[in-house]
Amino acid sequence: MVDQQNMPKCQKMWYLKTNVNGEAEKLIRHLPLTEDSYDSAWKMLQDRYNNKRMLTTALLNRLLQQTIISIESASSIKALHDVTKECLQGLTNLGLEICSWDPLIVHLLIRKLDRTTHSLYEQSMKHPKSLPSLDEFMSFLETRFHSLETLGNKGRYSDDQRKPAARSFTSVEANKSSKTNCPLCNGSEHKLYSCIKFLRLSLENRLATVKKFRLCTNCLNPGHLATRCIARNCTRCAGKHNTLLHMGNPSIRPSEKGNDQPIRHFPQKTEIELPSTSSKAVNPAHTSASAVAPKQKSYVFLSTVVVDIKSSEGTYISARALLDSGSQLNFITENLSKRLNILEFAETMRILGIGEGSKRSDKRVNITLKSKTTYFAVNFEAFVLRQITPSQPSRMINIESWNIPKDIKLQINISMSLAKSIYY
Incomplete structure (x- = not known):
């Protein structure tokens, strides 16, 4: 200096x-x-x-709030290694004794690893029953990302494999520049699962078509087997195959008008028939849902849960989350993110299937969530949106005859949306 x-x-x-x-x-x-x-x-x-306290807090926050690795890649493992080394060196320069922190730091960093890297680390340990050494863990990370760089493996899956199938309720438009041509239509730019010719086929002929073009039976894309496919499974039986290949699935025919527009497939929704309301005044306690069929009295009811979310100060804030079994990502509203005052990372993501059309998120946050009734707790990433769903209920329904506890509030605001992998 x-x-x-x-x-x-x-x-x-x-x-x-x-x-x-x-x-x-x-x-x-x-x-x-x-x-x-x-x-x-x-x-x-x-x-x-x-300000030693402020500098220490900043370094600890950066160390603990590193992104969880979902897919193994050289860049993500290298970032985890370098940021950890930088933060620990900074704490040492401030005079902190971190020699005895090894078990704690290794435990926290292991929770940031993807399943494959974690498994390889456990196999590499010479003395698995002894307390882990931070130097050995950092040496493993360095060896691992060097190996991935040497092999040219930037991730476990290719871009095509990362693309979620269009059947899911929430899907991410991942690689817009690459277009997959339909093998059945000789080059038309649409997916096989939205091909009218394919949808006209019987189940046996669909299976034969998939086998002929050597496609994945789960996402109907080329380049990998169903056993390695990360797309969503069948929405009817949860088997490792596409819903259009489900045994007993009737053929899907186009409309009588011959509309050849691509068809989107969504998860099945539960429909509930409601009694007609009388002309008398309606009780103030009502519920609501979105209609999914042309029936005037048929509605879909959304499953929600109240959970506690950890703020930057270590306190917990209660919020209501939508349990979206068709979503592949987690979401949080801008309002809740500001209340939590948590660190936001710049990352652009275009999301299809939320609301009407597409939405874009420019920020990502790390969330710590715990149950209000059990010991369940989980850390995960969520993308920030201005609004997830409109305020509920969207339609007033007479529920006077429903046996609902008095302390249950049905008029709610959704602040989060949780993917199935979080709660199931």
């Missing part, structure tokens, strides 16, 4: 003023380039920024 160099104070002052910027530069901007000014400038900067 300039303060520790053997040079005239006037020269130190010149180096100081030419190498600081932002708020620090404004703080000493008014001081002239003289020897007497240097001591004053250095003291002002020390008083403002030499």
